Amino acid sequence: MPDLDMLIGDTVVASLADYFGHPCRYELSYTASSGDRAAVAVSISEADLRTVAIAVADSVRVNVTATDTSDNIAAQDFYVSVEQPNRAPEVTGRIPDVSASPNRPTLRGRSPASRERRSGPRAAGPQRPSVRTPRSP
Structure with a gap:
């Protein structure tokens, strides 16, 4: 039987x-055993080795062993690397998504709580004057 190079999760x-x-x-009839069952699992179903x-x-x-009805055996070994x-x-x-306007960048899809954290107290610095303009009727 040929040796196998496998990746974790592969089945042959x-x-x-x-x-x-x-x-x-x-x-x-067949039996099979693995030298490291934590790394390589083997099982037999009828005449198929998994x-x-x-x-x-x-x-x-x-190790794979074949036994006939008179209890005569034949065995083969192969190696698996994983x-x-x-x-x-x-x-x-x-x-x-991100949208930005010239005066105020905003993030769409953010929760109100994260917006509050983001807009919390700002570092001390020069204050900008607030200017109100009357709206047209």
Whole structure:
């Protein structure tokens, strides 16, 4: 059986009939074990071996055994290396829209509480005079 290079979360399913046979065509039963079950999980369903990469590991030995009806056995080992995938970053939120006027920038989508925090007491400095202009009727 070939060695495997896998990424965490990968699953490989292989037909054991491709790797074991019997000269008299007797039916075979299979078992499998992993040298590090915390990193590489193996299971068998009928004649399929499922290998699952769980955690980063270097060269975990997997043993597969075929047994015939007379308890004769054949065994093969292969090795699995598991790496952390290097995936691209993902967008997890949305940046709020921003609008600005010449006199007053505002952020749309902000909560009233965050607006209050933002418009809290200002540092002491020169005060601008307030000018009111009458409205036209």
